[in-house]
Amino acid sequence: MAELPDLEVFSQILTRRYGGSVLEKLEVIESRKLNVPAKALKACLEGHKLSRVIRSGKTIQLVFGPDRVLGIHLMLRGELVALSSASPRFAILIFHFHSGEGFAVVDMQKQATPTLDPPSADVPDALELSYSAFKKLLSGKKMVIKTLLMDQKKLRGIGNSYGDEILYHAGISPFSIAGKIPEDSVKQLHKSIHSVLESAIKKIAGENGDELRGELRDFMEVHGAKIKNTRKGEEVISDKIGGRTSYYTRSQVLFS
Template structure:
């Protein structure tokens, strides 16, 4: 903690502009899940929500960012806001003024206890940069 923190120069995931996100993906040959969690590129997405965002957009967490077609990248951009805003709403409704319970209760795909999605899709897991990633076979791989 410091009295004079450095000014943040990267956008929060919920305030990020479409053009910034699209340009970021186009120039980075990084695994998309790693890119989404990189707090030096955008703030506010952790491991759990990266899985949820990628599942909603139907993009494999192993895809390379610069290989994702523009139309799919746009869908991914919109998934960020939808997933994060829904999480904020669900957690607020469940907790009111006091934060209690497991915050992962609302996850569709991320969680060791989940074996399949609400749609009946088997959930797979694997490590990406040392973190467990949860995904399904319906998520398209771009490499």
């Protein structure tokens, strides 16, 4: 699943490659997840200039003109692919610009979800949450910290992979009770959120250039079935938290 760093880079690439171009034609191949009829979506966007693409939580938002917004959540298997001579397989939406270029949203599971004019989010983004707000978010919470970090109703953008990486960077066990984490460790966790995500954005951007490549995970410290030991030589352990596989080390402190 594409997470915050991937989506941030995808948004940057889409803006560089297609920003300022007029959408000539929008093909709606799969409309079941749309919040409006396909004809309404086409009428709203076709003939309008893509002004920019931004990331919001786990979605990318394509802004056409001053105020037409199409939000796209790639879900578990969705991808963005630049158009070539061959039609993309498993396409959900295909964007054709006057320049002759374009891209598609593809998903073999057909779960990628486009939303016209998505409502404004009332949950903070992981890279925008202040320390004081983060401290308040954890205060008194009885849920495990890994679950809280991934809860998109509390904090937007962090998924399973980066949840593990952030907690490893902060030295906190994913099984720690959120409200039991002491203040100095809460401060470190808040710093780790920014450090890990911002570092990942730079690495992915450097690797991808202007190409819409898939998710990049080569730099991960603990998250991945093939990672048996960290660069420090620590054994990487896996366990289930909320039905998702989590990776961590024994060096991470458990607060309970």
